[in-house]
Amino acid sequence: MDSSSAVVGLCLEMCPERERRDRESQGRLHQFEIQNIQWTYKGRRGRGRPIADSKKTVKEYRRPAAGKELSNPTDLRTPATLVKTVQYLLMEIWSSVNYKDLSSLAKAYTFVFDRLRAVRQDLIVQRIRGQAGALVLEGSLGFLLCAPYLVRDLPLADYDEVLHSTQVRECFAELIECYKGGGRFCRQAEFQSLLLLYDLGNLDTIRRCLQLPSEVQQWPHVCLAIDINKAHLENNWVRLFRLLHQLNCLQACAFYRHLSRSRNKALCTMIHAYSSRNCRFPLYHLTRLLALDSPSLTANMCTQRGQTVISGEQTYVLFLKTALNDVEPELPNREIVLVEQKKGKASWSEVMIGQDNVITNLT
Template sequence: MSRKTNYRIGSHSRRRGGGRAGGREWRQEQYEEENNEEVQSRAEPSEPRGTCMSMCPARELREREAQRRLHRFEMLAGTERDRMPKADPSRTVKEYSRPAAGKDSTRPSDLRPPSVLLKTVHFLVDDIAASPTLQPWNEVYDFVFDRLRCVRQDMVIQRVSGPECVAVLERMVRFLLYASYRLCEEPLRLYDPRINDTHLQECLSWLLDCYSSGEHQHQEEFQALNLLYNLGSARALQCALELPERVRTSPAVCLALEVNRAHLERNPVRVLRMARRLDFLQSCALHRHLGACRRDLLMLYSHGHSSRNCRFPLQHLSHLLALERPRTAQLCQAVGVAVNGDWVAFSKTSYTETPLGDVPSCLSPELVDKKQGDRTVSEVIHGCA
């Protein structure tokens, strides 16, 4: 992958100020610190180094507060219903903005250094994404997605690399994978899987490129996730086969390679059987391919068990597809497979190649949900075992 890849972009900070007085003191301190930093940075080289030690630069905080552009998650408690809500400096996070002509995006006082970016990601995961009180979750996703995009923007501008860059990207990938599953049943106006996929692929590419420069603790995990998320991709397989033997022969990568092999051999029964062996996040990565895999299974059975007198138990078919009986019956009817009570009648003449988009995506309690166990969202995204 080219080192000049355009990684789009999302944000952290120290928590300060518990009320309005604390907020005013914080703003004055940040204003003085910001002016001093600008004077010191005028003669710096073209590669900027961030000096903003808060999740949101003081300049942006003042502007968004004056323009009433604060998200409800960022408002100071008690001022939400005011005509001009106040910003809570401990919860306000720099938002993503597109590069514009004449706009200086390299001002050090507006950029957060890597340590602050990592702390920002921790805040977004622990205090926002994993919060049991912030609802609905699609709004939580939109907020976290935008702020993480801005974190990447700051990283790209500063050409951040090293362990902190890897730690940030790993959490981004886990969050986007988790969200791709949790929101899969949401309507398009609330969640766009294509946009999520675009940013997830960018984060994965950048992360795998970072891994090429040395050994990292979680490399096996993310190499396996890349194989499962891009199931059947020749590029992903080639990259995996070129990995160092220590990584390529790890249990996670070996299992992901076996799933890919079953997929390339057009063996959906084996893919679904092996999917039961994946952990929670690996199952989230594979989930977007399960719909096509289940349809392939129904197509093969429609040809292999096509007979007027042949009846197949619906319960057994549900087990093979790892779906509840109502969902199995719904899928069968969508592709032209007849369902009569507790039995299914396969026929190669009645099977219909329905476009995948016409079959709604659905959650999979059997193959995904139950594997999360008692792990919190925060533990999933931080990679806690």
Template sequence: MLCGKPQDSPTMPGYELPVGTCPDMCPAAERARREEEGRLHRFEVAPGCFGKRPRADPQRAVKEYSRPAAGKARPQPSLLRPPSVLLATVRYLASEVADRTDASRAEVAGFVADRLRAVRLDLALQSAGDAESVVVLEAALAVLLAVVARFRPNAAYGPVDPVLLQAQVQEGFGSLRRCYARSAGPHPRQPFFQGLFLLYNLGSVEALHEVLQLPATLRSCPALRTALAVDAAFREGNAARLFRLLRTLPYLQSCAVQCHVGHARRRALAHLARALSTPKGQTLPLGFMVHLLALDGLEEARDLCQAHGLPLDGQDRVVFLRGHYIEEGLPPAGTCKVLVGSKLGGRTLEEVVMAEEEDEGEDRSKSQA
């Protein structure tokens, strides 16, 4: 299953879920225990307190994920954060952690993914209404998508497993979509997040099937229609239409689809190589490549061509010589400033996550689809 194993119903028959009462992002008991064990993350340490035994800052410490174990006592209500505190925790991660410049993107991604996983677990272990649960899960997923999109797998960034991060995104989609399915709804942002699900799983037969099983009223919403159009262009290998659509997507939708951009560019380049390669070599201007593939400039176009064995003629033109095109390893990730980064438009991540930006974005995408 794309959504992973159900992890948000860990209850036993006859067990009544508690209502969380913890007022802090991290329960006091956990803060004290992690202080004692020396397991505070540096993001959680009180300012100026970096001695042998750092002290937790109650305004910065965030509950870490702890896997539920068989036979382990169920948490007391005082250890569970209610939905209002969980939403405040997600906002804190978006506003104070996601944009930190004193840490690598990998460190930020690892911390945020773990703390958001704890948010989902707290929500699953207590009694909460579907409407407030959906709001928390939507915000948490939006933050995770944005943070993972900024992460680039690189040994210099630290030991963060990109596969684990991708699994966390799928788990976030699973928790949210199961919440949609078991609630009466309607939820205002459901079409937007169902569209994000399809964009993140672009080209997946299973994801497309699940989206097509949604009610027609949802599938007719602009966000889902746009996602379906992007998926169709991706499947057909229609690079011109695909990248034209990708340019119009709002920020969060662009974050969701970013993991597929490198593969789409490689496939488009392979199609060009098959169509244009000759013994003497046909050429195309690099500027054309920049426009067609929504690259961030001539330098990225040069790097992309050279990574696939295509020579340049010294006049900013790529030469398609028969037998020169190669595919080795993963396609270059690129910087995606045009397709992703530029779409923040001066807003903070918190503003994007908490605002209903999809209304404006859907209208724009609808006019382009």
């Protein structure tokens, strides 16, 4: 598409004034967007409606449909405003989340997810590419890759895994197009590695990566992700889990969707390889091989699959392939060793946006 004919946004606020007025009058403001303890009173019964805070209101996502104008320049945010919006959503809204309160977590997730879709919509309508587009998409992907780990306990009504995955893939596709335009992108190698980890074992993704410039291919992030893909394709599970320990927090979140299935395949392979009534496999060693957080989790995985755990001075597992039960991989759960310890003292918002890209003053 010819970018020279694209409409140019003029809006310098996170939400266009017209939308802010409309949603205020219709009572469609989110709790993150209203002024504190201030209400308008209309009607004989004195019913109040919240007043929008212009510094907190963020443009919501609208589905393209007949009769809905999405290309009005005054309703489209400039590239700088889109970057500011992504920073605000992650560093102000998401940083205030109470992860122990599922209701608070659900409200924050649905709000940030929707507003980031609107950010991408403005990006697409204006056909913004290059460094400006990459900066917006990199921040958005940081959230989209970490969120599945953080919202894993939310019900389907609040977290639609299929819709979320679709947004991740579309974001990656648009980001790769930004990189193809040429120029210097500080985080290109990092996000190429994240795509390799998210699309684990996808031969098309690996092939495209091997066609990248040599300076990108040779970057440690990319080399590590390629090695993990090789170990996966070769069913070399011991090597794969050793390599996983080298991932940083954001990379571990990108791989998280494959973790349960990889552990299941690794354990089933070991059950067949070490199947013998005279063989005792140390439970502690198996826990380390599978990068699990505790021996009790490992023992539970083994017993679920029909294997015998023998307690004593040391605890062992007796592998028998004839007793192997065909069970579904465990549901995604909390991962301290592979995910949370890698975060260190950084906040989740800083992991998402990249600590070197944090803007401390958003006003």
